[in-house]
Amino acid sequence: MADDNKPITRKDFIHELLRYRRGSVSRRHFLGVTGLGLATAVLGNAMPGLRPRKAWAAGELGDTLNFTTWPNYFDQANLDQFTKDTGVNINVTVFGSNEEMLAKLQAGGTGWDVFVPTNYTISTYKSLNLIEPLDLSRIPNFIEADHDPRFIGEAKIDGAIYAVPKDWGTTGYVVNTAKVKGEMTTWKEFWDRTRGDLSGLVMVHDYQLTTIGNALKYFGYSFNSIDPKELADAEKLLIECKPHLFAINSDYQPAIRAGDAVMSVAWTGDATQLQRDMPEIAYVLGREGGEIWTDFYAIPKGAPNPAAAYAFIDFMLDPAVNAREVQAHGYPSTDKRTNALVPKEMLENPILYPAQELLSALEFGAAATLTDPLRAEIMARFKSA
Numbered sequence: 001m002a003d004d005n006k007p008i009t010r011k012d013f014i015h016e017l018l019r020y021r022r023g024s025v026s027r028r029h030f031l032g033v034t035g036l037g038l039a040t041a042v043l044g045n046a047m048p049g050l051r052p053r054k055a056w057a058a059g060e061l062g063d064t065l066n067f068t069t070w071p072n073y074f075d076q077a078n079l080d081q082f083t084k085d086t087g088v089n090i091n092v093t094v095f096g097s098n099e100e101m102l103a104k105l106q107a108g109g110t111g112w113d114v115f116v117p118t119n120y121t122i123s124t125y126k127s128l129n130l131i132e133p134l135d136l137s138r139i140p141n142f143i144e145a146d147h148d149p150r151f152i153g154e155a156k157i158d159g160a161i162y163a164v165p166k167d168w169g170t171t172g173y174v175v176n177t178a179k180v181k182g183e184m185t186t187w188k189e190f191w192d193r194t195r196g197d198l199s200g201l202v203m204v205h206d207y208q209l210t211t212i213g214n215a216l217k218y219f220g221y222s223f224n225s226i227d228p229k230e231l232a233d234a235e236k237l238l239i240e241c242k243p244h245l246f247a248i249n250s251d252y253q254p255a256i257r258a259g260d261a262v263m264s265v266a267w268t269g270d271a272t273q274l275q276r277d278m279p280e281i282a283y284v285l286g287r288e289g290g291e292i293w294t295d296f297y298a299i300p301k302g303a304p305n306p307a308a309a310y311a312f313i314d315f316m317l318d319p320a321v322n323a324r325e326v327q328a329h330g331y332p333s334t335d336k337r338t339n340a341l342v343p344k345e346m347l348e349n350p351i352l353y354p355a356q357e358l359l360s361a362l363e364f365g366a367a368a369t370l371t372d373p374l375r376a377e378i379m380a381r382f383k384s385a
Contacts, residue, residue: 008034061088061308068093068101068115070295071251072270075328082315088308096250097207098370105130105300112300113309119154119294120209120365122163132301133160138310141317143337151294151334154364163296164313167331169268170354170362171210171291174252176262178280187217187286190263191237199244203252203264208379209369210265210291211238211248217288224366231374238382248383256281271351272330283351289361294334 013034065088067079079090093112095101098121104110106128117125125131136142142164144152155163175184180198184190194202204211213223215234225231246261253270255261257278266274271283297313299306315321323341326333332352333339339347346352369375 061086061311062305063087064089064091065305065308065312066091066093066111066113067312068095068110068112070094070116071096072253072273073116073329073331075325077328078316078321078324081321082312085315086308086311088311090312094251096205097209099208099376102370110300111304113303113305114297114299114312116166116295117163117298118365119151119296120367121370122155122296122298123157123367124370125298126157126162130301131162131298133162134164134299135310136161139164139314139317141314141319143335146336147334148336154294155296163298164317165334166295166297166316167269167326167329167333168292168294169331169352170285170359171214171265171267171293172271172283172285173214174256174264174266174271174274175282175284176256176259176278176280177282179259179262184263184282184284185287187214187288187290190284190286191215191218191241193263194241194244198263200246201260201262202241202245203247203249203255203261204245205250205252205265206248206383207250208375209365211382212375212378213365213369214265214286214290217286217290220288223289223291223363224369226368226372226375228374231378235378235382238378239385242382242385267331268351269329269331272349275351276330285354285358285362287358287361289363292359292362292364294364295331 067090069092071094073094074092079092083089095104098118101115101117102121102124105112105115105125122131144161147165151168152165155161155165173184173190179201180193184193190202204214212231212234215237216223216225216230218237219230219233221227221230221234225234246255249255252261252264252266253274256264256274266283268283271281274281275283297316299309299313303309316325317335319335319337319341322333322335322338326338326342327346330346330352333342
């Protein structure tokens with residue numbers, strides 16, 4: 001080849017292109033000798049959308065990725081695109097609580113490659129040796145400085161990062177205002193009307209953190225309380241409400257859409273999705289407080305396909321892909337690069353971004369609540385009552 005400082009001739013370019021197509025030279029050689037590698041890098045810095053696919057796209061990723069997440073929590077088009085780009089098929093498993101996820105991982109043999117834990121659980125997974133620090137060199141789309149630190153702190157333990165943020169949100173409740181008369185602003189109203197005029201029309205999560213936590217808020221207690229007396233008060237309320245519930249289920253959208261239920265404990269994204277199709281749906285953050293949270297992508301220790309797991313996480317954190325996720329599922333991103341690509345009307349949506357006076361009363365879940373035996377016993381008694 002000619003001097004590297006001289007432009008390549010048309011004849012030499014065609015020669016190298018034919019060699020590359022025959023497989024005689026590597027992609028790296030082809031891009032380097034033709035100058036396309038430098039041109040692509042320069043254009044990629046100026047126009048991120050022109051950047052080539054990550055090296056993983058050409059690597060050996062196997063044929064299957066097992067992804068464990070929550071209901072109504074991903075854009076199928078993005079999963080399909082990952083499969084198209086890599087040839088890796090994605091099996092999705094849905095869970096309704098972090099306790100279920102923890103129990104499955106402790107039992108072993110899940111076959112999971114990627115799962116989505118909530119902030120307060122990560123220290124427990126680490127202490128039980130169920131996850132290891134992530135190799136961030138394999139997730140170049142995660143740039144810590146671009147994430148609001150209040151949403152990622154619990155994933156960083158002793159300087160190592162064990163999970164990377166998926167999105168954040170709040171836990172409140174949805175109300176069908178066409179069928180529920182009167183303004184709803186508190187958890188006291190939620191529980192009182194469950195036992196009153198809305199009997200048989202209300203749902204709560206199959207998840208002790210939120211169901212017990214929001215029963216605690218009825219009395220003004222901490223969402224994360226593990227105090228036996230306070231938990232006894234919450235249990236009494238839950239047992240009284242049990243006969244008046246339509247169902248206990250963390251996938252409540254079908255019942256709300258069908259009109260079988262008119263009120264349910266809910267997460268940000270479900271409220272966004274419901275209101276998108278049913279404008280009469282309102283989302284309420286009880287003025288007594290409640291939960292704010294971050295969910296993460298994590299790789300279980302012993303994952304059968306870690307190469308595909310890293311590739312998938314990096315793909316999902318690409319700002320353009322992540323922006324499509326936000327628009328589909330309605331949960332806000334922690335990444336400022338993603339937020340720059342999200343439509344203005346979503347950034348101004350009070351479901352995704354509540355007023356500060358409502359946010360200030362919310363609590364992040366506490367690690368102690370995940371494994372607290374008394375909370376587990378109360379939830380079991382509530383469900384069997």
